[in-house]
Amino acid sequence: MMMRVPARARRSDSSVPVAARVIAVIAVLFFAIPLAGLLWRAPWSSAWSVLTSHDARQALRLSIETSLAATAIAIALGVPLAWVQARVAYPGRRVVRALTLMPMVLPPVVGGIALLLALGRRGLAGQYLDKVGVHLPFHVGGAVIAETFVAMPFLVLTVEAAFRGADRRYEDAARTLGASRWSVFRRVTLPAIRPALMAGALLCWARALGEFGATITFAGNAAGKTQTLPLFVYVTLETGNGDAAIILSLVLLAVALAVLVGLRDRWLSAI
Amino acid sequence: MTLEARIGVTIGAFTLRAELSVADGEMLAVLGPNGAGKTTLLRTLAGLVPVDEGRIVVDDRVVDDPSAGVFVAAERRAVGVVFQDYLLFGQLSALDNVAFGLRERGMKRAEARARARQLLADVGVSDKAGARPRELSGGQAQRVALARALATEPTLLLLDEPLAALDVQTRSETRRHLRETLAGFRGARVLVTHDPVDALTLADRLLIIEAGQVVQTGTPAEIVAQPRSEYVAELVGMNLYHGVTEADGAHVRVGNALLAAPEAPAGEVVAIVPPNAVVLHREPPSGSARNVWPGRVVALERHGTRVRVRVEGTLPIVAEVTPAAVDELELTAGTPVCAAVKATEIAVYAV
Numbered sequence: 001m002m003m004r005v006p007a008r009a010r011r012s013d014s015s016v017p018v019a020a021r022v023i024a025v026i027a028v029l030f031f032a033i034p035l036a037g038l039l040w041r042a043p044w045s046s047a048w049s050v051l052t053s054h055d056a057r058q059a060l061r062l063s064i065e066t067s068l069a070a071t072a073i074a075i076a077l078g079v080p081l082a083w084v085q086a087r088v089a090y091p092g093r094r095v096v097r098a099l100t101l102m103p104m105v106l107p108p109v110v111g112g113i114a115l116l117l118a119l120g121r122r123g124l125a126g127q128y129l130d131k132v133g134v135h136l137p138f139h140v141g142g143a144v145i146a147e148t149f150v151a152m153p154f155l156v157l158t159v160e161a162a163f164r165g166a167d168r169r170y171e172d173a174a175r176t177l178g179a180s181r182w183s184v185f186r187r188v189t190l191p192a193i194r195p196a197l198m199a200g201a202l203l204c205w206a207r208a209l210g211e212f213g214a215t216i217t218f219a220g221n222a223a224g225k226t227q228t229l230p231l232f233v234y235v236t237l238e239t240g241n242g243d244a245a246i247i248l249s250l251v252l253l254a255v256a257l258a259v260l261v262g263l264r265d266r267w268l269s270a271i
Numbered sequence: 272m273t274l275e276a277r278i279g280v281t282i283g284a285f286t287l288r289a290e291l292s293v294a295d296g297e298m299l300a301v302l303g304p305n306g307a308g309k310t311t312l313l314r315t316l317a318g319l320v321p322v323d324e325g326r327i328v329v330d331d332r333v334v335d336d337p338s339a340g341v342f343v344a345a346e347r348r349a350v351g352v353v354f355q356d357y358l359l360f361g362q363l364s365a366l367d368n369v370a371f372g373l374r375e376r377g378m379k380r381a382e383a384r385a386r387a388r389q390l391l392a393d394v395g396v397s398d399k400a401g402a403r404p405r406e407l408s409g410g411q412a413q414r415v416a417l418a419r420a421l422a423t424e425p426t427l428l429l430l431d432e433p434l435a436a437l438d439v440q441t442r443s444e445t446r447r448h449l450r451e452t453l454a455g456f457r458g459a460r461v462l463v464t465h466d467p468v469d470a471l472t473l474a475d476r477l478l479i480i481e482a483g484q485v486v487q488t489g490t491p492a493e494i495v496a497q498p499r500s501e502y503v504a505e506l507v508g509m510n511l512y513h514g515v516t517e518a519d520g521a522h523v524r525v526g527n528a529l530l531a532a533p534e535a536p537a538g539e540v541v542a543i544v545p546p547n548a549v550v551l552h553r554e555p556p557s558g559s560a561r562n563v564w565p566g567r568v569v570a571l572e573r574h575g576t577r578v579r580v581r582v583e584g585t586l587p588i589v590a591e592v593t594p595a596a597v598d599e600l601e602l603t604a605g606t607p608v609c610a611a612v613k614a615t616e617i618a619v620y621a622v
Contacts, residue, residue, distance in 0.1 A: 172319050173358040175345040177372035178423060187371075191362045 038250055043243040050247040058224050059232035060251070066140065066228060067208035070147035071155075074204045078155040079197070085156070086163030104153045111149055112217025119145065119218075142219030143226045147208035154207050158200030162193035199263055206259040210252060273459035274427055277325035278315050287311050287483040293459035293476075300462045300474030302506065308483040309463040310355070313429050316461060317352050318345035330426045330458075346375075351425035355432040357416035359404035365391065365415045366400040372423040390418040394452060410441040417452060426458040433462070434469055443536065446472060447621050467507045471495070472541050472620055479503055496589075501574050508579070510544035510588050516619070523619060528586035531561040531614040536621040546579060548616035549590035552609045553600055562612040564588065568602055582610050 050056055085097060103111055119126040119136050129136065136142040166189060174188045190197075212230040219226035221235065229248060237245040274293040280286070287308035293299045301309050314320040316327065318334060321342045327335040329350070334343040359368050369387035374380065391397045394414040399407060407415060413433060420428060433449060434442050450473060453460060464470050470477055471491045478488045487499045495511045498504035514525035516535040523530045523542050530542055550556075555563060566584020573579075578597050580590045588610045602608070 167358075169354065169356075170358050170360065172314075172317075172345070173352065173354055174360075174371070174375075175319065176317050176348075176350055176352040177419070178346050178375040179371075180346060180375070183375055188360060191360075 035253065038246060038253065042246050042250060046243055047247050050244045051251070053244075055223065055232065056244065056248060059227055059229045059248075062140070062143070062224070062227065063209055063229040066143045066147055067151075067205055067211075069144045070151055070208040070211075071201055071205040073144070073148045074152040074155045074208075075197075075201055078152050078200075078204075079159055082156050082160035083163055086160045100156055101153045103150050104157075108150055108211065108213025108215075109217050112146060112214035115142075115146060115149060115214065115218040137218060138220040138222055138226060140219075140225050143215050143228060146214040146218045147211045150211050150214050151204045151207035155197075155200035155204040158196050158203065159193060162196030163189075166192040202259050202263060206256055209255060273330055274316070274328070274461070276316060276327045278312060278322050278327070279324040280311060280315055280320060280322045282311060282320070285311070285483060287315075287480075289478070289480060289485050291461075291478055291485075291488075293461060295459060296457055297476065298453065298460040298462060298474045300464060300470035300477050301480060302464060302467065302470040302477055303480040304506075305465060306482075307480045309465070309480060310431060312480070313352070313431050313461065313463050316427065317350050317429055318343060318348045349423070349426045351420035351423060351428045353413075353416045353420045353428075353430045353433050356436055357404075357412045359407075359412060359415060359419070361404050363403075364400065365396065365402050365404070365407065365411075368404070368415055369418045369422050371419065376423060387418070387422060390422050391415070394418045395448070408441070409437045410445045413437065413445055414448070417449070421452075421456065428453070428456055428458060428460045430460070430462045432464055435464070435466070443620055449473065467509065468543065468618070468620060471507065471509070471511055471543070477507070479506070504574050504579065508546055508589070508591075510546060510549070512542045512544075512586070514540055514542055516540050523617075525586060528564060530586075530617055532617040532619045533614055535619040538621060541620050543618045543620070544588065544612055545616065546589045546591035547577075548612055549588055550611045551580060551582070551590050551592060551596070551600060551602070552611060553607075555609050556611050561614050562617070564610050566608060566610060568604055568606045568608055570604060571597065571602060580608075582608060584610070586610070588612075 081100065085093065085100075116123065116137060118124045119129065119142075121127070121130050121135070121137065126136065134141070136145055170188050170192065171184050174184045179187065210230055211228070212234065215226065215228060216231055216234075221227050221231050227235070229252060233245050233248045233252070236242075236248070273295045274291070276292070277290045279288050285308065289308075289312055291299060301312055303309050311320065315322050315335070322335050322337060324337060325335075326333065326338075329348065332343075333339070333341050334348055335341065359365070360371065363371065366384060366387050369390050370380075370383040373383035373386055378386070388397065388400060391400055394417055396411050396414045396418075399411055399415070404412060404415070413436075417433070434446055437445055446469065462469070462473055474491060476488065476490055477494050479486050479494070481502055487494055487503050491507075491511060494503065494507055495509055498506075498508040512523070512525040512530070514523040514530070516523050516537050517529070520535060520537065521531060521533055523532050523535050523540055525542065532542060535542075555565070564584050564586040566582040566586070566588070568580055569583045570581040571578055572581075573594075574591075576593070577591050578594055580592060580597070580602060582588050582590060590610060596602075600606070600608070
């Protein structure tokens with residue numbers, strides 16, 4: 001429960017000293033200057049030709065497809081996981097929470113190596129997948145898996161908090177009206193967590209769209225198969241085509257900004 | 272008997288033990304302070320919490336009996352519940368809230384909506400069918416919640432603090448409406464409340480619980496007349512009169528006695544006089560008290576530091592006085608006295 005603060009006190013709190021305000025401005029500049037750098041160097045005149053080039057369009061389409069697939073998998077797996085984590089008390093729940101949130105703090109490249117050792121052709125589980133004809137490394141499926149691995153925790157974290165915060169008495173009310181478990185979930189619980197689910201899915205998608213480290217390590221960098229937009233940006237920069245890299249970076253930046261603006265107020269407060 | 276329950280349930284450090292039976296058409300009020308176990312009792316009856324020991328039978332059907340391994344969950348019991356705070360589903364209109372239970376029981380959408388529309392009309396809020404719960408006033412939300420609970424034609428109706436969320440004005444109006452609506456309900460009814468006025472005006476019988484234990488049961492008249500503990504005396508040890516408001520709107524007739532009470536609602540009413548507001552005199556007082564009734568002391572009961580003096584006369588009344596006053600007035604059984612009450616101390620409720 002938050003305390004009610006008078007409007008005037010909220011607008012300006014004189015307890016924050018001038019020094020802290022100055023440092024806060026420096027911190028803002030720290031974020032703002034790199035963005036300004038991108039905008040300043042952006043070769044606007046060649047933007048159109050870069051965006052419509054075959055390779056860029058291919059990378060962009062692949063990125064959108066894989067990130068949407070990753071988000072769909074994250075929802076399908078993450079919502080039940082969040083539900084269990086929020087509602088079922090079992091020994092080892094804290095360990096499971098740490099495990100499932102770990103990709104948020106793990107260097108993505110480490111995640112990629114781990115995926116390779118687990119799901120690669122001779123990996124722990126991959127050797128069996130290989131036998132039934134499922135090949136993930138260096139295939140588009142691998143890019144989806146890498147993105148899911150890194151992005152799903154954002155969804156789980158958000159949705160779990162919503163499950164925890166939902167007033168369960170509404171579920172009781174639905175049950176006394178004859179609603180089955182599934183019906184209670186669909187008609188009462190899901191509407192209650194929907195804002196958080198949207199926020200979580202959006203954050204998850206944005207993270208998946210920008211995924212680089214795990215993807216390049218596990219799925220490789222095959223144009224048209226696993227070369228997503230961030231990988232393509234990196235490659236163009238490496239090959240000396242800085243202009244294209246900047247334009248495509250701006251595309252990713254615009255998406256990230258749009259996600260945050262979209263989340264503002266409406267959904268972010270649910271987290 | 273429509274409802275018969277023997278309940279033993281432990282939740283954490285709290286244990287509730289209660290036995291109750293409610294006949295068809297009867298209203299039992301479960302009264303007690305916050306944390307006494309009222310809501311837990313209701314949740315066991317609803318099937319939201321299984322009992323650890325005991326047995327619950329609704330309409331000849333055993334719905335909970337751990338010794339026989341029987342537990343019928345809430346969604347399979349024919350129980351209607353009006354929850355505290357009503358718990359209307361925020362994303363559904365009032366109409367769809369009422370239709371919810373019908374839909375869950377397999378009724379077609381159009382049919383369920385038509386039936387829900389009728390139920391909303393029955394409780395007098397048909398004009399709010401399309402409104403979302405947040406657009407409803409407290410009284411309207413209460414009515415929608417009642418319609419929702421009644422929609423599935425339950426054999427047992429449970430009401431958890433149905434009036435607690437309302438302001439004083441809406442409360443008395445909604446109380447009357449609740450009484451009228453429930454008059455047509457044929458099953459057993461259990462009302463949970465911490466408000467003695469709700470319990471005394473709505474219930475046929477009371478069950479008073481404190482710290483998970485039943486401390487007294489009986490009709491309102493029995494309990495009011497003979498509270499068995501200091502706690503009960505304090506809670507419901509009221510003078511309770513059924514009467515009719517006179518045409519002037521300032522007096523209530525109770526048998527041969529007339530109670531002066533400003534702003535009494537019209538029609539049939541219940542007047543409640545707290546015993547500690549009753550002043551006893553040996554001679555008729557000359558002061559401003561407009562309510563003075565002559566009588567005779569019939570009994571004195573000591574409750575802690577107070578003495579409850581029972582007076583018979585034109586208006587039977589209980590006064591609560593200090594032992595010092597008993598000595599000073601030389602009160603014993605048979606002493607003639609005058610009981611006086613200020614009009615402003617009398618609370619009058621429409622029934």
